[in-house]
Each structure stands twice: as structure tokens, then as C-alpha cells.
Amino acid sequence: MTDEEKREKARSANRSLLGTPEGEDSVTLFVEHHLDELDANYFSNTFGTSSPDASRIVDSLVLVGSWSEEDDGNINVFDFSLPGKVTDHVLSVRFSGDDVADVSMES
Numbered sequence: 809m810t811d812e813e814k815r816e817k818a819r820s821a822n823r824s825l826l827g828t829p830e831g832e833d834s835v836t837l838f839v840e841h842h843l844d845e846l847d848a849n850y851f852s853n854t855f856g857t858s859s860p861d862a863s864r865i866v867d868s869l870v871l872v873g874s875w876s877e878e879d880d881g882n883i884n885v886f887d888f889s890l891p892g893k894v895t896d897h898v899l900s901v902r903f904s905g906d907d908v909a910d911v912s913m914e915s
Contacts, residue, residue, distance in 0.1 A: 818901035
């Protein structure tokens with residue numbers, strides 16, 4: 809699987825975890841935290857509304873970093889965050905081979 813394919817699979821994992829028990833401490837927490845903490849002007853300027861739908865926020869996430877945790881050089885970690893560099897928090901998607909192994913909120 810190419811890095812681009814993994815990146816898209818990571819995006820899909822973020823979408824599929826939103827609002828699920830498995831995503832409660834990662835994707836859902838990320839969205840809820842930022843809706844509570846960021847100024848409504850950020851959301852109005854970015855999304856055209858002060859209270860965007862959670863799925864719209866997840867779809868807007870941008871890749872802010874990717875790297876390999878192994879010595880093999882294959883990228884297996886992809887970090888996503890909100891557009892505009894407004895937070896230090898990321899959703900970090902880790903792979904084991906070609907499968908998503910974990911999604912966590914990190915800072």
C-alpha cells in the first residue's frame with residue numbers, strides 16, 4: 809500500500825470512528841474539545857457557521873505530519889489537525905502493516 813493510500817485509509821478511519829464507542833476517547837473527544845475551547849469566530853471563518861457539524865470538522869482535518877516508527881522507513885503514523893494551526897492537538901493514526909492499529913488524540 810502506498811503512503812497516499814495509507815493517508816486516505818487514515819482519513820477514513822477518523823470518519824468511521826466519529827460518534828462510536830471506539831472513537832469516544834479519540835475522534836469524538838478531539839471534535840468536542842475543540843468545539844468547546846476554540847472561539848466561535850474560528851468556526852465561522854473556517855466553516856461559515858459558529859457550530860459546524862462534527863463530520864464536517866473531521867472532513868476538514870489536514871495532515872500535519874507523517875513518519876515511520878520503525879527502522880524500515882515505511883510511513884506508519886499520520887497526524888491530522890484542524891486547518892490554520894489553531895491547536896497543538898492532533899489525531900494520530902498508527903498502522904500495523906496496511907491496517908489501522910490505533911487512533912488517538914495527542915498533544
